[in-house]
């Protein structure tokens with residue numbers, strides 16, 4: 001496995017990679033969710049590139065850019081273990097050679113909803129860096145987690161809208177045994193907060209179970225909302241919605257997606273799951 005930090009080194013190393021190339025983009029602090037992406041990439045392409053870059057452009061002024069966990073040695077060890085060929089871990093100036101970018105990707109209307117409503121500018125920052133990394137790595141395939149479902153949906157849309165010759169594949173969310181979706185930010189949680197955080201996945205399970213039991217869209221959503229309805233203040237719900245799989249309005253039947261976001265203490269967590277409305 002090679003580790004490169006500059007665009008020039010990346011260019012040379014990329015040119016030497018054989019066959020099809022898959023990319024897995026990360027902000028580091030790698031966990032078993034990232035591992036699933038790396039293994040899917042390993043199985044799906046001849047060569048695998050992982051990027052590790054905490055992208056300042058997607059953090060709001062009061063968000064956790066400075067304290068975002070940085071665990072480079074352990075991250076490299078996981079990349080080695082999963083058979084990554086090339087790691088690109090650039091300094092900020094390599095990704096933003098002109099400083100603050102004047103030109104940014106506009107994510108369109110979906111970028112203003114849900115995560116975009118709570119984190120203004122977030123998806124401009126995400127799509128801008130994803131497009132930059134696509135341009136630098138020039139992959140055939142790219143793997144992203146369903147845990148960040150709105151991000152995955154917007155990346156697919158960008159690839160379609162600007163004609164990128166890249167196949168985007170989603171990887172199902174990896175969870176702890178008790179249902180908590182793995183996330184680098186889980187390490188901010190105290191023991192009590194971690195328990196409280198289980199309400200997110202519990203709500204999704206309640207919604208899915210109601211749908212299996214014959215509930216319609218309103219019934220499934222109501223069942224999910226009941227998980228937060230006991231007046232608790234340990235979790236502050238941001239949104240809990242049921243939409244179609246492309247995040248348009250739910251048609252009321254067939255496949256749908258339930259998405260939830262909540263603040264647990266100072267930590268904002270998200271989760272989502274497929275729901276079959278029959």
Ligand SMILES: Nc1ncnc2c1ncn2[C@@H]1O[C@H](COP(=O)(O)OP(=O)(O)OP(=O)(O)O)[C@@H](O)[C@H]1O
Nearest residue numbers: 026027028033144145147148173174182183184185
């Ligand atoms: N539990 C998970 N299951 C599957 N994929 C995941 C999971 N967690 C993260 N990913 C995916 O890994 C990629 C890199 O994500 P990132 O480095 O932001 O990790 P994260 O755990 O989502 O971090 P954060 O806590 O900051 O949201 C993204 O495509 C993301 O969707």
Ligand SMILES: CC(C)(CO)[C@@H](O)C(=O)[O-]
Nearest residue numbers: 025026027055126129148
């Ligand atoms: C896609 C990504 C690596 C862009 O910084 C980030 O948003 C993430 O880790 O999900």
Ligand code: BAL
Nearest residue numbers: 027058059126148151
């Ligand atoms: N996991 C998506 C990146 C972020 O929350 O900043």
